[in-house]
Amino acid sequence: MTTAARARFSLLVLPRLDEGYRLARCLTGNATDAEDVMQEACLRAYRAIETFAEGNVRAWFLTIVRNAGYAWLQRNRPRAVIFAEDLEDGGRAALDTGGALAETPETPEAAVIAHDEAGRLARAIEALPVPFKEALVLREYHGLSYREIAEVTGVPIGTVMSRLGRARQHLIGVLSEARR
């Protein structure tokens, strides 16, 4: 568990620090804590590196980062994990009535390039409950497939799909309301 482990670590983990960091950043919500989570995740990855068989290195490492992030949340933001399943469904009403569509001629999402709207979207993502946020980030930033997201977050694919759907519905709702 010395030279070979370090060489493998350098080869498999070091190139993925940045993307791991983005996930940690989204889970913890700030840069300093994300770095702590990443240090912990790297130690875990290093200890596990010899038992890691060939496979999806990316999903493997992101799983470790995600679990380290959850451990951090449980210690420091227990409410974020315990009450995570609640997601206010801002978009639900709009979708049910079809109202959001009827009211705005051009789609708000397309106009989001406008700076304050991007800021609003960033805050809305930030405020998402953790399980929804991680599904969204793993999909939109990391580009993982539903299957990979299911693997990393330890839930069935159907749950991944519904979390993504709920997160998007919510964000669409937030953007629509801001437009009114």
Added chain:
Amino acid sequence: MTGDRETFLLLGAYTDGELSPGEVLAMERRLAAEPALQAMAERVRGLSAAVQGVLADLPASPILRGRVVQRIGFADPASARGMGGPRQRLAATLLAGVVAGASVGGGAVYLHRSDAPAAMREAVLAGHLRGLVAPQPFDIASSDRHVVKPWFNGRTTIAPETPDLADLGFPLAGGRIDIVGGRAVPTLVYRRDRHVISVTIGPAASDGAAVDERRDGTTILRWSLGDLTYWAVSDLNARDLRGFVDLFRSRLAGPGDRSHVPLERGRTARGLGE
């Protein structure tokens, strides 16, 4: 119709390319028939793009990598004692040199430690980096292996096989002489798109440890064949470089030999016992 949740989930999965072909067909029929659904699909796509934009703006951490390398170094029991110590410091020194952009001279400092495989690796890496900052990464430019191979005659005592991998996306660019362990050794230079791959060939090293590693974007893979040691160095991503090495080795082995010889990354039984 657009209001029901299942439709929205299907729409999301459709946007993400996660539907089965049959479901895609059904969804596209519905999209064509229902303008409201079509509009919602536009919104989901727009949201997706906007979210990607927002997430891409998150800054990366400038100090994380250094902290991790330092920490893992400390976490490794072998690095704290015995022969691991100076080697670790040496690696750290070179790492700092690479970061500072001063690596070209940095490798040469350790050339006198020609007995240590680590020093040879540093020299190989330094040769590669020197090649990158030079006007040309090679001393002879030729994509013809029948030109490159004879060019080494008289310049080095090692006559390397020069496999032609152009048909596999790795054209030969030329060759150069590097100094490794105080000896002139041949280096073959291949290209992959804009990446340069150096393959340096030296006499077999006595130590099989520390076979592949990646530092600041440069990957070094090492293997042995007969009485020669090969190092492949490149900023190509590690997977493609490994693919290149596999091709290189299979061409060297000849078309008759289809057995796949794994890289010697595990050849550190001694290291494992430490």
